[in-house]
Amino acid sequence: MPRPEPRPAQAVTNERANARLFHHSVYTPRRIAMARERRGLSVSVCLPARECANTVGEIVSELVRLRGAGALDEIVVVDAASRDGTASVAAGAGARVYQEAELLPAYGPVLGKGDAMWRAQSVLGGELICFLDADTESFRARPALALFYPPLGAVRQPLAGEIAARRDLLERLPFTTGYGVEIGMLIDAWHELGLDGIAQVDLEERRNRHQPLAALSSMALAVLATITTRLEREGRLTGPASGAALGGDPELDGALVERPPLAGAGVTA
Numbered sequence: 001m002p003r004p005e006p007r008p009a010q011a012v013t014n015e016r017a018n019a020r021l022f023h024h025s026v027y028t029p030r031r032i033a034m035a036r037e038r039r040g041l042s043v044s045v046c047l048p049a050r051e052c053a054n055t056v057g058e059i060v061s062e063l064v065r066l067r068g069a070g071a072l073d074e075i076v077v078v079d080a081a082s083r084d085g086t087a088s089v090a091a092g093a094g095a096r097v098y099q100e101a102e103l104l105p106a107y108g109p110v111l112g113k114g115d116a117m118w119r120a121q122s123v124l125g126g127e128l129i130c131f132l133d134a135d136t137e138s139f140r141a142r143p144a145l146a147l148f149y150p151p152l153g154a155v156r157q158p159l160a161g162e163i164a165a166r167r168d169l170l171e172r173l174p175f176t177t178g179y180g181v182e183i184g185m186l187i188d189a190w191h192e193l194g195l196d197g198i199a200q201v202d203l204e205e206r207r208n209r210h211q212p213l214a215a216l217s218s219m220a221l222a223v224l225a226t227i228t229t230r231l232e233r234e235g236r237l238t239g240p241a242s243g244a245a246l247g248g249d250p251e252l253d254g255a256l257v258e259r260p261p262l263a264g265a266g267v268t269a
Contacts, residue, residue, distance in 0.1 A: 133161020180226025
């Protein structure tokens with residue numbers, strides 16, 4: 001018999017990634033509750049929030065319904081000193097609310113979304129931690145992943161703020177403090193687990209608050225700088241590329257600061 005033609009490596013990678021792609025409708029609250037009970041797995045859901053009073057109440061209310069159905073245990077909102085009443089709306093809807101500056105204050109001022117997520121681990125009790133975000137950005141960074149990390153090129157939303165992972169994994173990962181947190185976590189988790197340890201869930205259409213173009217440019221720069229930092233660590237990029245990429249932009253101060261893995265860091269709340 002003739003030998004089959006070898007398939008391109010990227011095609012194999014895409015097939016493996018698609019094999020780990022699921023649709024949210026498969027996971028009903030009842031199915032999740034039964035699986036949690038069978039495995040004895042506790043679940044915490046955390047929402048980093050900044051000026052989200054118009055949306056956070058509805059989100060928390062839905063999470064409260066899921067908690068009542070047994071799908072999760074804990075709902076926490078970490079507020080960034082919002083002036084629009086985000087904290088009171090979230091608390092009124094049923095979430096436990098913390099101000100981000102109250103968490104791990106020994107580490108100084110909070111340096112953005114990723115820092116808030118890192119600090120939140122100190123007050124989350126679940127063995128599985130799910131971060132939800134109402135501001136998934138339109139800049140996706142997929143070409144950079146496809147170029148430098150081909151196995152991750154099939155990840156459809158590498159900057160999506162909806163992320164769930166076991167606590168023991170999250171505690172082994174560093175957290176970029178700014179908007180590069182998701183892309184950094186994805187690359188680092190891939191290094192830890194390989195592609196077979198990562199799954200994607202299709203949540204269908206997501207509607208998020210739009211950001212002005214200037215803000216998106218700064219976020220894109222932070223994301224790309226996070227990728228270059230990892231390329232430097234891997235020895236695939238030399239020179240001051242990541243620092244130069246920031247260009248001294250005052251809005252990006254601290255964008256590449258990383259908090260250490262929580263495990264072994266001696267961090268206490």
